[in-house]
Amino acid sequence: AAQPPHIRELLIRRGKVLGPGYQLFYTNPVEVVRGDGVHLYDSTGNEYLDAYNNVVSLGHCHPAVVEAVTRQLSKLTTNTRYLQADLLDFSERLLATFPAELDRVTYTCTGSEANDLALRIARAHTGNTGIIVTRNAYHGVTAEVAAFSPSLGPSSPLGPHVRTISAPDPLRHGTSVVADLRTEIRAAIDDLQRHGFGVCALVVDSIFSSDGMQPVPTDLLGVLAAEVRAAGGVYLADEVQAGFGRTGTGWWGFGRHEVVPDLVTLGKPMGNGIPVAAAVLRNEVGREFGRKVRYFNTFGGSNVPIAAAAAVLGTIEAEGLIDNAHEIGAQLKRGFARIASDHPHLADVRGAGLFLGIEVTAPESTEPDRVLAQSLVDDLREHFVLVSASGPHGNVIKIRPPLVFDAADAALLLERFADSAARVLPT
Numbered sequence: 001a002a003q004p005p006h007i008r009e010l011l012i013r014r015g016k017v018l019g020p021g022y023q024l025f026y027t028n029p030v031e032v033v034r035g036d037g038v039h040l041y042d043s044t045g046n047e048y049l050d051a052y053n054n055v056v057s058l059g060h061c062h063p064a065v066v067e068a069v070t071r072q073l074s075k076l077t078t079n080t081r082y083l084q085a086d087l088l089d090f091s092e093r094l095l096a097t098f099p100a101e102l103d104r105v106t107y108t109c110t111g112s113e114a115n116d117l118a119l120r121i122a123r124a125h126t127g128n129t130g131i132i133v134t135r136n137a138y139h140g141v142t143a144e145v146a147a148f149s150p151s152l153g154p155s156s157p158l159g160p161h162v163r164t165i166s167a168p169d170p171l172r173h174g175t176s177v178v179a180d181l182r183t184e185i186r187a188a189i190d191d192l193q194r195h196g197f198g199v200c201a202l203v204v205d206s207i208f209s210s211d212g213m214q215p216v217p218t219d220l221l222g223v224l225a226a227e228v229r230a231a232g233g234v235y236l237a238d239e240v241q242a243g244f245g246r247t248g249t250g251w252w253g254f255g256r257h258e259v260v261p262d263l264v265t266l267g268k269p270m271g272n273g274i275p276v277a278a279a280v281l282r283n284e285v286g287r288e289f290g291r292k293v294r295y296f297n298t299f300g301g302s303n304v305p306i307a308a309a310a311a312v313l314g315t316i317e318a319e320g321l322i323d324n325a326h327e328i329g330a331q332l333k334r335g336f337a338r339i340a341s342d343h344p345h346l347a348d349v350r351g352a353g354l355f356l357g358i359e360v361t362a363p364e365s366t367e368p369d370r371v372l373a374q375s376l377v378d379d380l381r382e383h384f385v386l387v388s389a390s391g392p393h394g395n396v397i398k399i400r401p402p403l404v405f406d407a408a409d410a411a412l413l414l415e416r417f418a419d420s421a422a423r424v425l426p427t
């Protein structure tokens, strides 16, 4: 269908003023003017069911955050070079959600900055520079972090100190995932040592989002962390996607994996839309960095972002959102599995909590079908449901709604998904 004139005009204006590298979702882009809970609205009043935004994990414009930010903005906003009880109150509450060994926190504004800082800390601690990530990982935008974010593609080259290993993929590995990846990480470690980099860090997104969302096996990360530690490196859990209850069992995605990281990075949902992120670490891991380096981040840990983060933490607890992610996530997984059983192109339904992936392939096969996945995403968008697709082949439908998604929202999503699948997928 032809785009309405006001959409065409926005596209033209966008092309004239925005810098390089921006991308829009959907073949037919969505204009948004307002958000409320699990819904987004366009300027003609259409209501979209938002099953994709994990930053506003309390829902769009949650009143607790709006109120906390407004109050703080009219009272005080400054930086961490002053003594402030609010910052310490929040830090104590945040650290209480972690295993006791992870007892220090440094604030940044974005997940990329948190990873950048965590790597500098890890380098000072280990004296090594080698980094191991999964084959289609994404960890952020700074030059340092982009150099270990292979999902950015061949035009954004990996650093000479970076090695990749496969992400788990039970659909293709079968039952040998842990053994296969142990072999791969040993080879990566050997190679880093042979090239003189040594092993600084294994960096893993605890839900492997850009690798296509892989919630299992949960005995994997402990095994990989042990290999890296034996070689003198540390294990950094990137919780920018998986954190703050999204995976439905406890606060942190690594918690599903029977392992305690040396460093953890947080971001996205931490402020429900206000930029606030952090690196959490074991005190001893930060010691060497602290001895040598001065770290000051103008907005990191300033009052307004911390007020937002405190409201988020309190609301996740008060509204029982981790349990909700678990329950509604299970309802969705069951529902999608039922739909997939009618469609040979839907090869796998997987996920943890409210982070689900549905893999689209050639029928009864593991051959990825990106085009069909994109058609499903676009068809859902035409029917006012917002999701996306991810993974190394772009063929895994990514479902990641605000944590306040309820049973009725889930039922509507399943109904619309079943309708789209019937329209789009060949029988």
Ligand code: PMP
Residues within 6 Å of the ligand: 109, 110, 111, 112, 113, 115, 138, 139, 140, 141, 205, 209, 238, 240, 241, 267, 268
């Ligand atoms: N790590 C992961 C796993 C991410 O998904 C992202 C953002 N997509 C980042 C880090 C970077 O976060 P930010 O965009 O806030 O810099």
